[in-house]
Amino acid sequence: MVPSPQSKTGPSHGSTPGPSLKLAELKMQFQDAQAGSVTALSLAKWELLGGQAIGIRGPSGAGKSTLLNVISGLLLPTQGSVWWDGCEITQLKEAERDRWRRRNIGFIFQDFHLIPELSALENVLLPLRFDHWRCPPPKRRYGLELLERFGIPRPKQLAATLSRGQQQRVAVARALINQPPILLADEPTASLDRESGDRVTQILLDVAQKEQKTVIVSSHDQQLLKKLSDTYRLAEGQLELQ
Numbered sequence: 062m063v064p065s066p067q068s069k070t071g072p073s074h075g076s077t078p079g080p081s082l083k084l085a086e087l088k089m090q091f092q093d094a095q096a097g098s099v100t101a102l103s104l105a106k107w108e109l110l111g112g113q114a115i116g117i118r119g120p121s122g123a124g125k126s127t128l129l130n131v132i133s134g135l136l137l138p139t140q141g142s143v144w145w146d147g148c149e150i151t152q153l154k155e156a157e158r159d160r161w162r163r164r165n166i167g168f169i170f171q172d173f174h175l176i177p178e179l180s181a182l183e184n185v186l187l188p189l190r191f192d193h194w195r196c197p198p199p200k201r202r203y204g205l206e207l208l209e210r211f212g213i214p215r216p217k218q219l220a221a222t223l224s225r226g227q228q229q230r231v232a233v234a235r236a237l238i239n240q241p242p243i244l245l246a247d248e249p250t251a252s253l254d255r256e257s258g259d260r261v262t263q264i265l266l267d268v269a270q271k272e273q274k275t276v277i278v279s280s281h282d283q284q285l286l287k288k289l290s291d292t293y294r295l296a297e298g299q300l301e302l303q
């Protein structure tokens with residue numbers, strides 16, 4: 062039995078639920094060389110209570126990825142505010158926003174975004190590079206624990222040679238290494254077969270339930286969505302509870 066992460070390393074968020082999210086008058090426009098100004102997202106208002114695990118669905122192009130990028134602080138919106146608890150991340154300077162994101166957000170991408178020439182473990186430990194010259198041994202142990210928990214038998218195996226299901230599980234471990242209170246996942250099962258997708262779903266749900274993180278998952282995967290507490294549909298500038 063692998064101990065829970067709180068018993069080991071890093072900041073413990075204990076049983077405190079993850080932070081609440083509040084959005085107001087949010088707009089994201091891109092300037093496209095050919096198409097001109099593209100409105101990728103427009104949302105008047107949305108609030109989500111902390112510690113919940115919810116899904117967001119919606120047609121392709123509705124702005125799901127843009128929304129996740131904006132609430133993670135990866136993208137600064139053209140207009141509007143994003144609050145996580147009392148912190149208005151849209152008011153932070155870029156360097157502060159980056160620091161806030163590293164401490165608070167674990168992000169899982171549809172296409173994993175692993176570095177193929179690095180091992181599974183090296184990929185998991187990558188986020189620590191920003192804050193540590195050398196990887197602290199307890200963090201390395203925690204990385205190994207996560208890989209074991211997620212069924213990755215050879216931590217030194219190159220990411221390029223892992224199966225797609227294994228690659229996504231490594232990506233989940235990487236998102237968790239800093240023990241963030243918020244987990245965001247952009248179509249995490251979309252490029253996996255059913256069995257691998259179900260395994261990743263189970264891992265996300267376990268983490269969400271045990272650690273009370275605030276979890277937001279964009280997905281079309283009904284098997285995944287039906288296991289989350291709520292699903293919202295993003296379309297035409299609205300996030301509607303389904």
Ligand SMILES: Nc1ncnc2c1ncn2[C@@H]1O[C@H](COP(=O)(O)OP(=O)(O)O)[C@@H](O)[C@H]1O
Binds near residue numbers: 092093121126
């Ligand atoms: N960098 C960009 N430049 C121009 N348009 C973009 C850019 N990123 C996204 N878009 C457009 O914004 C809209 C929303 O995109 P996206 O958030 O990727 O939607 P979804 O994830 O729901 O499929 C789409 O119409 C897309 O073409």
Ligand SMILES: [Mg+2]
Binds near residue numbers: 126127
């Ligand atoms: Mg998308």
